Amino acid sequence: MKIIDWYILKRFLVTFVFTLLILIPIAIAIDVSEKIDNFLEHADLGFYQVVNEYYVNFIIYYTNTFMPLALFIAVILFTSKLSNNTEIIAITNAKISFTRFMYPYFIGATLVTILSLLMNHFVVPNSSITRKKFEKEYINNRAQKNDLKYISDFSLQLxxxxxxxxxxxxxxxxxxxxxxxxxxxxxxxxxxxxxxxxxxxxxxxxxxxxxxxxxxxxxxxxxxxxxxxxxxxxxFTPKDLIYKSALSQEMPSDELIKFIRISKKRGVKNLNAYLVEFHKRTSLPISSYILTIIAVALSFRKKRGGTGINLAIGVAIMFLYVFLMKISEVLGAVAGVDSLLYVWMPNIFFGLIAIYLYYHARK
Incomplete structure (x- = not known):
């Protein structure tokens, strides 16, 4: 790697971490304001227990969730700054192509993708067990607790x-x-x-x-x-009777695959909620590449509005991506549909946009 590659990669990762450090405290502040009454209702609940059992795992979960968003915003911010400082003009005058310019970005996106895949498939499910247990004990209302407690009219093929x-x-x-x-x-x-x-x-x-x-x-x-x-x-065990999509969030991917396979043999009709969770653990990290291409293509050229206009466009695209992702998850959980196709639909749609912007930026 050349000096310029290390320079861009370093700025990439520093801005990415900085963006995460901004988003996570905001998420914590919003969550505290919503759940402070639940915490105060329990006299035996101490500050250390709240932090250790809930917010440590809360940070793990939302750090993983915010990774694509933080990466997208980070790329727009520092690429726009490179453009405004005419550094990109110097790079293009040195006969460096747009494809070659993207090289350190893809390295950074690969590092984020690998980290996100490991967290999605192994770390987050294990941390969700403690977080969900805490929510069930101290946060969920009585109706929610009873919904998880009682199973009625359940049939199963062993x-x-x-x-x-x-x-x-x-x-x-x-x-x-x-x-x-x-x-x-x-x-x-x-x-x-x-x-x-x-x-x-x-x-x-x-x-x-x-x-x-x-x-x-x-x-x-x-x-x-x-x-x-x-x-x-x-x-079978009582755990097999709890057919809830929230249960899938607490299973590492190897356990989730085994659960889906056994449930199919037992004749469980609709496993799409579990399949959506499994496919999402891969589709969301892979979106890092797509969002990186879109972000660089949008902020590669210097605009009259500067960083502000690039950031506004980027945030709008990001919200559209999250909106489509949530819709696809809901539709993918419906019985009789191809959950894999629905989960990957946002990536397919924005992947086409990324290809168009990439070829347009090369010109």
Missing amino acids: TDSTYIFIRNFNTETNSGYDFTSEVYDGLKLKSKLVADNIRFNPKDSVFSIQNWRKRQIYKDRDSIFSGSKVDTVFN
Whole structure:
């Protein structure tokens, strides 16, 4: 790398970090103003616990979320400054092409992309576990807590031939009622187990069923068994009953892929909310390249409005990108659609814009 490359890359990274250091305190200030009442409601909640369990993980989450935005704003700011100081004119007079000029930018974008990918797939999901647990305990209202606590009318396919149904289950007490397990041979019912109550023991990973009745079906006769209580094993845990998109945010990508694969085998109909979360972990970091090209192409030439007009255009484009990203996530979570296509749609759209601006800037 030449001196000019190190100069641009250094300015790139310094401005990027500086922009993040501006955005994160703003996000913290807004969040504190919204949740201060929730913190004060709990007399046993100390300052250290709030910072250690919530805001440390809050910073990790929003640092990762703001990375593309910070990169985009940073590139516009320091490239506009290079242009206003006529440094870019000196570079072009030295017969350096626009493509060669982009070289240090792509190195910087690659560093940000690799960091974002690692955080998205491994660091953020693990930190979200502590943050979500804190929110559930101290921030969520009673209705939200009950929504996560009680599971009603849930059915699940455990294997190709085994199905279960639970009328109601409490994920805090690990107990429920009206439990049914059915085993099929093709379309023919082989056995059916019904229990009034069911309880999961996390220590032994076994289920205790009470007031149970089992019907075993043979070719020429049926056998019925019953009892007051028995311990048995099923191929699921209470965690499998919680079908919430928020749960996917707490899973590292390897665990999330395994969860999706097992859920498909069990016949869960709509897994798009989980697929959207998984695809988003890659699409958002890759957008760093697209946003870098757009930012450089917009601020490469000196404009009458200077940095201000470039920044205004950039912020407008960034908000449009975030708007399309949120819409695509909602549409991608709908059953029956291609979640991969919807998640990548903002990148495809802005990628075409980036290609146009790139070829226009080369001229």
